[in-house]
Amino acid sequence: MIRLVLADDEAMIRAGVRSILTTDPEIEVIAEAADGREAVDVVLSHRPDIALLDIRMPRLDGLAAAAELRAAVPEVAIVMLTTFDEDEYVARALAIGAAGFLLKAADPRELIMGVRAVAGGAAYLSPRIAQKVIAQLGGGRMAREEAARKEIAALTPRELDVLALVGRGRSNHDIARELFVSEGTVKSHVSAILLRLGLSNRVQAAILAYEAGLVRS
Structure with missing residues (x-):
């Protein structure tokens, strides 16, 4: 409920x-x-x-x-x-x-x-x-993408996979099914991503994923 x-x-x-x-x-x-x-x-x-x-x-x-x-x-x-x-x-x-x-x-x-x-x-x-x-993110796309890619460079390959799926609007349950891991593991990855990148929540993470080119409109 x-x-x-x-x-x-x-x-x-x-x-x-x-x-x-x-x-x-x-x-x-x-x-x-x-x-x-x-x-x-x-x-x-x-x-x-x-x-x-x-x-x-x-x-x-x-x-x-x-x-x-x-x-x-x-x-x-x-x-x-x-x-x-x-x-x-x-x-x-x-x-x-x-x-x-x-x-x-x-x-x-x-x-x-x-x-x-x-x-x-x-x-x-x-x-x-x-x-x-x-549309707002479209302006200065190349410069923003380069800056965003530098931000996410410290993430592990698995964290990048999770970030890309967050950027696509997937829930923890959907990400777990797609990556064949538990929801608890996904939650841990999301928390680590937010902490490492200094982000407040998934919306900000999704925007960064878009800026870094992990998600294409």
Whole structure:
């Protein structure tokens, strides 16, 4: 069961999102919050698997709430939910270490897909967001690829295999099946990669894999 806390300052939006998520029997919305400060308190109290946070909320916006939660309970995955896809929001969310970024205007099935992907240990960006990120990475491609390849040079061949699959959006379970190893081994490799490269989460690792040429769009 995927335990989730939902935070949005609009009651109607919360009701709609809850209605969509609970069509999946594996997802349980265990608590809700109407502003960023309440969201932090609720997540700290309930310790869910995922905190689904709206970006624009009173008292404390979703990005600030995400930053507090990443510091206090890093084991809770953060997924940002918003009407907006401005570059500033995306950049800040990725820098904070959000594991997912979803748009409210997206197909309802994408909401469930994103939550399940993050719960499975993968990173998930709404396709519209992913396209923008890839487009931004396209500028100065050769220089970025050279710099990224230097960053990953210290990784072992197996870690490079894992990083490439993280870049393709694979979950730990999928990576384990593809490489014929246990999920525990994959988790150890991912943790080692993030630590060695100084990365916060799988989203940042996926972007680096793309920049280094391990993944092609």
